[in-house]
Amino acid sequence: MPSLVLIPARLGSTRLPGKPLADIAGAPMIVHVLRRALESGVGPVAVAADSPEIVAAVEREGGTAILTRHDHASGSDRIYEALEKIDPDRLYDRIVNVQGDLPTVDPSIIRQAVELLDDPEVDLGTLGAVIRRPSEITDPNVVKLVGTGEGLRRRALYFTRATAPWGEGELIHHIGLYVWRRAALARFVRLPPSTLEKRERLEQLRALEAGMRIDAALVDDVPLGVDTEHDLERARDILKARPL
Template identity: 65%
Template sequence: MSTAPPPAAPVIIIPARLASARLPGKPLADIAGEPMIVHVWRRAVEADIGPVVVAAAEPEIARAVEAAGGQAVLTRPDHPSGSDRIFEAVSLIDPERRYDAVVNVQGDLPTVEPAIIRTAFAALADPAVDIATLAVPIVREEEKTNPNVVKAVIELPEAATRGRGVYFTRTTAPWGEGPLYHHIGLYAYRRSALERFVALPPSALELREKLEQLRALAFGMRIDVAVVDALPLGVDTPADLERARDLLARRANPRE
């Protein structure tokens, strides 16, 4: 268990790659005249907790971000996960270890609210927490049994908005009366925890559930989960992309 002081110097890193089974090239997909990755970068900048860097797997992504005034770093294209990509990125941009926390914002969340990015980072104020993430109550009945909706099983005291993550699963859990929580794949790591995490071998349950956060739990790392009110739209399909275009168009023109 960590006894480190609260992180004081965070950096937000957004991993992005062009390869996608359901929506190839999605970081560069046009939304309201700008690539999707630029929208994600803008939301992360608006969180106002530290510098924002896009960890790009391809030069085209880096060029798009830099053309919009952002910072990008080119990383290996063959990383197995976003966690590995952000670890390479922070190692490249900060070999002096000035940043003591890394917030991982997925590159396919163009409508993410800056406030929930701040909420994830705020959970690291507890010195016992290694990794922080987010969840939202499930309200649609069909999502409770959908294996594509990852459930966070949280030890959550009554009236609390943050609790310890005890498991993550694609099945319906926990059993019994009470809310179920949809996990949001946005993480805040102590830098030392990220460094440890990427050096660990995959765990048996991680391989079975295909959820890498189970590796952290298997090796005794503490993950806290903050409960937020809204689920950010993740863009995985052409239909998701159209929804994101509509949402951002309405934000830009609220009277229409």
Template identity: 65%
Template sequence: MSAPGNPLIVIPARLGSTRLPDKPLADIDGQPMIVHVWRRAVEAGIGPVVVAAAEQAIADAVVAAGGQAVLTDPDHPSGSDRIWEAVRRIDPDGRHDSVVNVQGDLPTVEPETIRAVFAPLSRPGTDIATLAVEIVREEEKANPNVVKAILELAPGEREGRALYFTRTTAPWGDGPLFHHIGLYAYRRAALERFVSLPPAALEKREKLEQLRALADGMTIRAAVVDAVPLGVDTAEDLERAREMLKGR
């Protein structure tokens, strides 16, 4: 299995957020949030970037900023399904051998973070790559909203195989705990395989889609980075993002 060399970055986005409706179009320093995410992905410099939009208004905003967008089925059950539709429409001949999934609600994500999620795919046998950051706040260790990545990781290493993901506090014993960051890079064949699978039992129990891949025997490796990018889920998050990106 050779290292992928022609990645495509895809940003899924939809207007139907329950906590913050229409958030991809929320204004941040004079630009819609989705445009900020698109710009960070372009700055990563690892491949072309396309926004997989569930609604025309999102596509229009991206195109107006000079980007590329494709309109996708608004009824997709997950971002992975939306991404796969966009990949098939943009690249039906399979020129791109890998796909990087950047969530559309990460306007402050750094380009180097996007580059970091792609790096583990160069390891032979890796189907999916993702990110983790060491948990330093004690209250996050028992917070079920902070998903833990259980990694086979020797001391001092910055990349390891993911053995499980969970909302509980794990693993037991001395050593670091890692917060999973929901950015992914897929080999193209792995993404196609993933979206064809039915939900797994543990996926439904933990409400974590990535467990579907592990249940099917796919290999996920995670790179450790230094910070969690701000995900915009609430009005308070949006105000933080506006402060962080003011005048950028």
């Protein structure tokens, strides 16, 4: 089925204000994310922006950007507004949400996430990686995916900031890249925040509590998410040493 990639981006980050426009190797961070998404080859790409400055940066690169409301509660809400504007004829059934702070994301993992929706029973695809660093096991900022199955594909049962599941065995670091079936996204944004979503501060739990099926593909590495000045310097080092 046709796929459309949407990249939510907003200037008002609390930890790193203006980060979509932060310079990395001579280009704004949002432009690097746009390039990675285009390289995935899964379909057209557009940025769902909260400000004219982001729109201008994307358009200077020759990309497509949609100006959305600045007060959306989440990236899911922002991409849904952009989707309704860019595709009123509903040509696209798979909507890929690539976060706007992943300038070094491997295009191949975007493709892996999209392929999860080849199964018609799946409402939402995402990604995970086996935790290798001991410090991440108890870190509440590292969200754990609890799922069933073996190999490189899991069906999600829960997401948590706690260390789970208990006992011997691997733990899975959830990667917040999503591929929505269009009908599932439309349903999701109309639902109120759920009990567990508010408790864990994880919006994907709203989908699980509503009975949606989420499958995850396991990949080798967690892409670098830029949330702090330290992350930004790491991204600059990566892209300077190994331009993508």
